[in-house]
Amino acid sequence: MTRTVYVNGEYLPETEATVSIFDRGFLMADGVYEVTTVLDGKLIDFDGHAKRLSRSLNELEMKEPCTQDELLEIHRKLVEANNVTEGLVYLQVTRGAADRDFAYPKDAEPTLVLFTQEKVLAQSPVAKTGISVISIPDIRWGRRDIKTVQLLYPSMGKMAAKAAGADDAWMVEDGSVTEGTSNNAYIVKDGVIITRNLSNDILHGITRAAVLRFAQEAQMQVEERPFTIEEAKAADEAFVTSATTFVMPVVKIDDAAIGTGEVGPIASRLREIYIEESRKAAL
Known part of the structure; x- marks a missing residue:
């Protein structure tokens, strides 16, 4: 089954999802990520992951791509759309797309990507x-x-x-x-x-x-x-x-x-x- 993923405000089939070749996450590893566990179709420790994400962004002087409430809604929609009962939601924020330069771009908008993965967790052998x-x-x-x-x-x-x-x-x-x-x-x-x-x-x-x-x-x-x-x-x-x-x-x-x-x-x-x-x- 083709997964539904999230890219910059859109829910898309994974086969149609794209990110710019000029994205600084690709060119400079200029990005941060979080992984939130899903058990019984629900999110584990979401608040902790959201707060750590904000801290990571702040330490790197990166913009928040959305509010914590909006982020929670995106997580929930992806879990529901992909019918995930056990697994994870991966989230990545980069500084965005800009011409390649070691200096931070002044006007780039953050890239926000999320996807789910099903995985046996609680009963892992x-x-x-x-x-x-x-x-x-x-x-x-x-x-x-x-x-x-x-x-x-x-x-x-x-x-x-x-x-x-x-x-x-x-x-x-x-x-x-x-x-x-x-x-x-x-x-x-x-x-x-x-x-x-x-x-x-x-x-x-x-x-x-x-x-x-x-x-x-x-x-x-x-x-x-x-x-x-x-x-x-x-x-x-x-x-x-x-x-x-x-x-x-x-x-x-x-x-x-x-x-x-x-x-x-x-x-x-x-x-x-x-x-x-x-x-x-x-x-």
């Missing part, structure tokens, strides 16, 4: 077995807190992981793990959940915020600080969080099994809580 990760150097730019479309190095990290027979990569800078290629990273030691503190070094994950809140409400102990790969290998559990994986257990890092080498109880419980509570609050 991988969540029962866990994933494996490798460690790679983090050589990205310094503003990882801005959710830009500059995703070449994370993509290279994914491919390096696949070449090594793993599922993903954790990036390491100055001896400590920053994050996964498309997720926030965590370890568990003696019942304490440890994850890197927020800064410009990592993305301020919307799922991360929700999971940490749920963990504290469940009387779990959380410590926000950097940790090393060596600490991770010696941990009792490890996991990642993102909008499309929720809480995903990690059972192997490089050549080392984590804990028993099987999915741990804290990651499993947090996944259950996250899915349950997110469904209750979905829009």
Whole structure:
């Protein structure tokens, strides 16, 4: 079935959707994006994603393409038009089309594109077995807190992981793990959940915020600080969080099994809580 997508005010069949070759997202990676989860046909954490989008746009001095209410309506219309019960809505805003120049154009209008993807999320079979990760150097730019479309190095990290027979990569800078290629990273030691503190070094994950809140409400102990790969290998559990994986257990890092080498109880419980509570609050 041909999907309906959204491009600059129009709902179109995906085969008819176009963006200018002069768009700065294409020429300069001058754009930001968000991914919002759909469960039971409803949106998870939409407000958090909308607020982070505004922050990213502000940090890059880009115009808001529409209001948050208008953005919510677009999301809902696409979910309905494509009959998505489980999956995601991808949103991308660029600075717009202009003659190629390193300086920002003064009069370009933002390009706004959204589309849906169906994907099994809540009952993902991988969540029962866990994933494996490798460690790679983090050589990205310094503003990882801005959710830009500059995703070449994370993509290279994914491919390096696949070449090594793993599922993903954790990036390491100055001896400590920053994050996964498309997720926030965590370890568990003696019942304490440890994850890197927020800064410009990592993305301020919307799922991360929700999971940490749920963990504290469940009387779990959380410590926000950097940790090393060596600490991770010696941990009792490890996991990642993102909008499309929720809480995903990690059972192997490089050549080392984590804990028993099987999915741990804290990651499993947090996944259950996250899915349950997110469904209750979905829009």
